[in-house]
Amino acid sequence: MSKTMTGAQMVIQALKDQGVDTIFGYPGGAVLPIYDEIFQQSDIKHILVRHEQGATHAAEGYARSTGKPGVVLVTSGPGATNAVTGMTDALMDSIPMVVLTGQVPTFMIGSDAFQEADTVGITRPCTKHNWLVKETDKLSETIHQAFHIATSGRPGPVLIDIPKDVQFATGTYTEKSKSKIDHYNPQRRGDLDAITELVELIEKAERPVLYTGGGVINSGNQASQLLRELVQETNFPITSTLMGLGSYPASGKNWLGMLGMHGTYEANLSMHGCDLLINIGARFDDRITGVLDKFSPHSKKAHIDIDASSINKVISVDIPILGDVACVLEDLLKIWKSRGNKTNSAKILDWWSQINKWRERKCLSYKNSDTIIKPQYALERLEFLTKDHPNRFITTEVGQHQMWAAQYLGFEDPHRWMTSGGLGTMGYGVPASVGVQVAHNDGLVINIAGEASWLMNMQEMGTCTQYNLPAKQFILNNERLGMVRQWQELLHGERYSNSWSESLPDFVKLAEAFGAKGIQCSDPKKLDDAIIEMLDYDGPVIFDCLVEKHENCFPMIPSGKAHNEMLMGDDKTENAIGSSGAVMV
Numbered sequence: 141m142s143k144t145m146t147g148a149q150m151v152i153q154a155l156k157d158q159g160v161d162t163i164f165g166y167p168g169g170a171v172l173p174i175y176d177e178i179f180q181q182s183d184i185k186h187i188l189v190r191h192e193q194g195a196t197h198a199a200e201g202y203a204r205s206t207g208k209p210g211v212v213l214v215t216s217g218p219g220a221t222n223a224v225t226g227m228t229d230a231l232m233d234s235i236p237m238v239v240l241t242g243q244v245p246t247f248m249i250g251s252d253a254f255q256e257a258d259t260v261g262i263t264r265p266c267t268k269h270n271w272l273v274k275e276t277d278k279l280s281e282t283i284h285q286a287f288h289i290a291t292s293g294r295p296g297p298v299l300i301d302i303p304k305d306v307q308f309a310t311g312t313y314t315e316k317s318k319s320k321i322d323h324y325n326p327q328r329r330g331d332l333d334a335i336t337e338l339v340e341l342i343e344k345a346e347r348p349v350l351y352t353g354g355g356v357i358n359s360g361n362q363a364s365q366l367l368r369e370l371v372q373e374t375n376f377p378i379t380s381t382l383m384g385l386g387s388y389p390a391s392g393k394n395w396l397g398m399l400g401m402h403g404t405y406e407a408n409l410s411m412h413g414c415d416l417l418i419n420i421g422a423r424f425d426d427r428i429t430g431v432l433d434k435f436s437p438h439s440k441k442a443h444i445d446i447d448a449s450s451i452n453k454v455i456s457v458d459i460p461i462l463g464d465v466a467c468v469l470e471d472l473l474k475i476w477k478s479r480g481n482k483t484n485s486a487k488i489l490d491w492w493s494q495i496n497k498w499r500e501r502k503c504l505s506y507k508n509s510d511t512i513i514k515p516q517y518a519l520e521r522l523e524f525l526t527k528d529h530p531n532r533f534i535t536t537e538v539g540q541h542q543m544w545a546a547q548y549l550g551f552e553d554p555h556r557w558m559t560s561g562g563l564g565t566m567g568y569g570v571p572a573s574v575g576v577q578v579a580h581n582d583g584l585v586i587n588i589a590g591e592a593s594w595l596m597n598m599q600e601m602g603t604c605t606q607y608n609l610p611a612k613q614f615i616l617n618n619e620r621l622g623m624v625r626q627w628q629e630l631l632h633g634e635r636y637s638n639s640w641s642e643s644l645p646d647f648v649k650l651a652e653a654f655g656a657k658g659i660q661c662s663d664p665k666k667l668d669d670a671i672i673e674m675l676d677y678d679g680p681v682i683f684d685c686l687v688e689k690h691e692n693c694f695p696m697i698p699s700g701k702a703h704n705e706m707l708m709g710d711d712k713t714e715n716a717i718g719s720s721g722a723v724m725v
Contacts, residue, residue, distance in 0.1 A: 402695065612681045
């Protein structure tokens with residue numbers, strides 16, 4: 141039997157049918173009919189954020205930590221435009237998100253009405269797909285299509301713009317099971333001939349490396365388990381992008397650490413010196429490749445990705461395999477085992493001997509202090525005191541602290557690390573920690589922040605206190621725009637143009653003003669006790685950790701340099717591999 145209901149009722153019913161339990165939003169005139177329906181039900185929880193950008197980042201944190209799409213509801217005009225940054229962030233990092241925006245009534249579109257904006261036009265470049273729904277009868281099916289597109293293939297954000305008169309009008313509701321979604325059906329199984337060709341290279345490789353990315357995590361837990369099986373069975377070394385941390389455990393013996401601009405010495409040199417590079421769910425972004433004509437110059441390259449547009453876009457590969465990571469790894473392991481589980485084990489042991497010599501460089505070592513908290517030390521102590529927590533989640537802001545967190549914190553499982561990778565959005569971490577804490581009520585959620593980035597969306601502390609969300613804000617406060625200042629020191633003649641703040645708030649008093657707990661620590665000897673105090677408090681905390689002001693984040697691949705030309709903190713560029721590709725011990 142067909143159901144007749146208003147457009148606003150359709151929105152809530154469609155969300156329920158999609159299994160949505162949480163909406164992050166901010167009301168306004170153009171979405172009041174939907175908010176009225178939210179008021180009259182109790183199945184879906186609404187989290188009132190303090191800014192629409194906060195809603196999108198909270199939805200990202202929710203999605204990244206659960207694997208389910210985040211849902212956002214905002215009003216027309218500035219409500220929609222304020223959400224643009226979060227949608228672009230989600231598009232860059234392949235985060236599934238459904239954004240519902242209000243719009244002026246259909247008969248007023250194009251008249252420059254109050255709070256009118258061309259939301260579909262504005263958001264076309266920063267969404268996977270978007271719709272302006274002008275007929276109530278089409279609204280429910282559009283919502284079901286939106287969820288399908290957001291979560292299928294390479295995940296991403298979608299947007300539905302809903303005029304106010306469409307929300308008031310009545311129409312016929314289309315059930316989820318009857319919605320037409322087969323027009324978008326991304327290829328999941330990889331080409332078996334190409335997979336077999338890759339297996340043949342795996343059998344012969346002397347210096348292989350697995351280069352993994354966020355696509356492993358997006359593919360689901362099975363993909364992560366299959367990846368771990370592949371590593372264990374082949375004894376291949378494995379590294380990861382920033383977005384892929386946790387897909388292989390940091391404690392695993394084959395783990396090289398993160399690669400790229402601030403990746404480890406051993407990971408970057410392995411990428412440079414390998415003879416077989418297998419890219420699994422990463423997109424060859426510029427933070428990883430560096431200068432393109434020097435990237436992994438002597439290797440055969442394979443690329444497994446569900447997004448056809450990502451293959452051969454940046455790096456031309458020898459074996460492109462279009463498909464879902466889990467499906468491709470499943471077939472790859474079956475074919476490899478059917479051929480006898482063969483690898484060039486003697487040569488791979490020699491390769492490990494070389495890698496272990498690179499590991500001896502201890503690239504993450506630093507000169508500690510008895511009087512000043514070094515940011516690396518702060519994260520080492522945080523890791524030691526929280527690593528055994530069964531339900532720890534880390535979010536970050538963007539900057540030096542983000543890179544140090546990736547270097548010094550270990551992730552054993554997927555969905556435990558939430559950060560802004562592709563867009564590098566300052567202000568991401570606070571609202572992301574809100575979304576993660578909403579999704580995991582009993583989880584230990586810690587946002588690693590710099591004071592400048594943290595201030596960009598600090599208003600979401602009000603959301604934490606309103607909803608009793610005990611997220612911890614761990615601020616590495618160097619009173620500087622740390623990464624900007626580092627680049628100015630190394631690349632711009634130490635001309636520090638506008639790279640530090642001369643008027644910062646008292647973060648302890650700020651915490652108290654929000655109804656949270658404030659803690660400040662500047663003494664390395666008192667740091668452990670202060671962190672324990674933060675962890676023991678059952679509500680939200682702002683931890684102001686005063687750290688060395690001019691510490692730089694190393695290793696670092698300078699712009700225009702190859703993976704074997706890293707700055708290591710002693711002003712010397714390391715070069716451990718000859719131009720011929722022969723490994724130099």
